[in-house]
Amino acid sequence: MNEIIFFGLNLFPKLFKNKQNSIKKSIQFKFENENEKQIKQISSGYFSTIFLFKNGKAIEYLNENNSNENPSKIQIEENIQKVSVGFENEAILTKEGNNNSRYCFWIFNLLINFKSKCLWNWFKSYGQLGFDSETLKKTEKPILMMKNVSKIFSGNCSDCVFLLNSNQELFGCGFNYHGQVGLGESRKEEKIQKLTKIQNIPKGKIIDIQCGFNHSIMLIEEDQNENPKRKLYSCGDYIFNGLDKNEDDTYEFTEIKSSLFENDNILDFSVGHSHTLILTSNSKLIGFGSNRYGQLRTEDTNDKSIPIQIELPKLRFNEDISNYHISCGYNKSFLYYSPFFFQS
Incomplete structure (x- = not known):
């Protein structure tokens, strides 16, 4: 059984069967054949939302100019392991046959099945390709970015990216106007166009970066110890990074401290x-940041510069909270049940 709860900017009124522009209290999303998927x-990003199913297939809905119409729907018939939709780009992680190797692809509304270690393709250049180039044309062929990649990190509306190599070294590049690549005070360029090693990373195992x-x-x-503590670290725009720093962007990863989760284990998060x-x-x-369209599920639409606790909607599988996950997108949010989810 599925459970998908949506709140925030409603770009697909007919798809969600709700005409409200802003959905503050959340609604249930259902597929046509829910029991089969x-x-x-x-x-979810600005232009598209991808739903990945246990069987490795996916459905992509494209946000087009007229949001009052049903969004375009694309069936993706591949052995997909993970998806990540950025602002003008998408990443699809696939596995071919019995080979346990994973293959990374960055695409723009186009699935490319190509045999290589880690390949990237981006539509607009903020330096995310890791090359010293101001202008990069849109290409349908993958571009080799880095070998020996163990983990790939991005977000749902971002123009920067992080890679972790087999030696547990972290690299980043892309849009850095507010310091969101985390390179420190000495690197305040708007674009980090070359894949750059990130220093002064907090000690511990990197579980995820978004x-x-x-x-x-x-x-x-x-x-x-046997029960390791998980902590969150943030960098970037002071309004959205949850650090409660007044008018001061943060250029390196700094711990987010809050009494709301200091004694809790963090199961999942999404940016x-x-x-x-x-x-x-x-x-x-718990949430913080922009709330213009109710994407923090509160009665008001005021931005929240520090973490606040949000009323949790009534959940069908409440006794199994560890199998719920979050996906934030462009002014919208999904809370969904998935025992098949994995982080990579």
Whole structure:
């Protein structure tokens, strides 16, 4: 069974069967043949939303100019492991045959099945390709970015990217106007066009990094004991990074401290264009950032510069909170049940 809860900017009124522009209190999303599809992951950006299913197939809905019409629907028939939709780009991680190797692809509304280690293709250049080039034409062929990549990190509305290599070294590049690549005070360029090693990373295992348009969030698991503590670190725009710093962008990853989750285990989090949601082991839903369209699920539409606790909607599988996941996008949010989800 599926459970998908949506709140925020409603770009697809007919798809969600709701004419409201802003959905603050959340609605249930259902597929036409719900019993035939077990959801694995959701990723949503500005132009598209991808629903990935357990069987490795996916459905992509494209946001077109007239949001009052049904969005274009694309069936993706591939052995897909993970998807990540950026602002003007998409990443699809596939596995071919019995080979356990994973293959990374960056695309623009086009699935490319190509045999290589880690390949990238981007539509607009903010330096995300990791090359010293101001202008890069849109290409249908993948471009080799880096070998020996163990993890790939992006976000749902971002123009920057992070890679972790087999030596556990972290690299980043892309849009850096507010310092969201996390390179420190000495690197305040608007664009980081060359894949650059990130220094001064907090100690511990990097579980996930997600990027918004103006901020990035890192989840670190401290290797201390049998019950390692997970902590969140943020950099970027002071309005959206949850650090409660007045008019001061943060150029390196700094711990987000809040009494709301200091004693909880962080199960999942997601970064949208300009907001962040966190789900904890004590069934707390926490958020901060932009709230213009109700994407933080509050009665008002005021931005939240520090983390706040959000009323958790009634969940069908509430006793199994660890299998719920969050996907934030362009001013919208999904909370969904998926025991098949994995982080990579």
